Amino acid sequence: MMGMKLLVVEDEQRIAQYLKKGLEAKSYIVDVAHDGEAGLDLAFAEVYDAIILDWMLPKRSGIEVCQRLRQEGNHTPILLLTAKDEVTERVEGLEAGADDYLSKPFAFIELLARIRAITRRPKQTRETVLKEDSLVLDPISLQVTRAGESLALSKKEFSLLEFLMRNKNQVFTAENLTERVWEYDSAVLPNTAQVFIGYLRKKIDLAFPNESPLLRTIRGFGYTLGGKK
Numbered sequence: 001m002m003g004m005k006l007l008v009v010e011d012e013q014r015i016a017q018y019l020k021k022g023l024e025a026k027s028y029i030v031d032v033a034h035d036g037e038a039g040l041d042l043a044f045a046e047v048y049d050a051i052i053l054d055w056m057l058p059k060r061s062g063i064e065v066c067q068r069l070r071q072e073g074n075h076t077p078i079l080l081l082t083a084k085d086e087v088t089e090r091v092e093g094l095e096a097g098a099d100d101y102l103s104k105p106f107a108f109i110e111l112l113a114r115i116r117a118i119t120r121r122p123k124q125t126r127e128t129v130l131k132e133d134s135l136v137l138d139p140i141s142l143q144v145t146r147a148g149e150s151l152a153l154s155k156k157e158f159s160l161l162e163f164l165m166r167n168k169n170q171v172f173t174a175e176n177l178t179e180r181v182w183e184y185d186s187a188v189l190p191n192t193a194q195v196f197i198g199y200l201r202k203k204i205d206l207a208f209p210n211e212s213p214l215l216r217t218i219r220g221f222g223y224t225l226g227g228k229k
């Protein structure tokens, strides 16, 4: 399984640290922002599997952050944390686009259960076949084809390709890819992602000279799939 990456937006340092430590102990990768503005910046800059968002935040409230993300077409699952425990507020949170809601104080295992539930929910693209140009990846049957021809990929090549196809046109550094696809694999070396990008490029692009190349290297920065026609 790929490492799940979470964003915690919480202004109380003590709670933020407690959440970060606890979630990291459960093998999540955790970024923390301490106000709504910083939370939004991170949510737009990175790809997260879920956002744990406090309601009362400096600069922008959790509700505003939620609304803004949804307006911009960002559908990352959001768990809203709040000291408020009234039905009207709960409804307000859900209407703003939050996926679930947890009242403070909460038990850590309750938080874990909610995170699992919202990240398990199928995203719009989750069950569907991923397509980019003539490259097709089926996450259910684990088949990959290019121009109708079936490709033999290793498990890691498949995971890397799936990650890039799910996050089309976003540029990832080798370090980002290692973190997301290899997680805490002890066998991972500093150049592992780079090496696997090379393997993938041979299989999906170089082997198909009549098709347009899909994997691009952004020199000095990283890698991306798709885009330019």
Ligand code: CA
Pocket (backbone or CB within 6 Å): 010, 011, 012, 054, 055, 056, 057
């Ligand atoms: Ca707060």
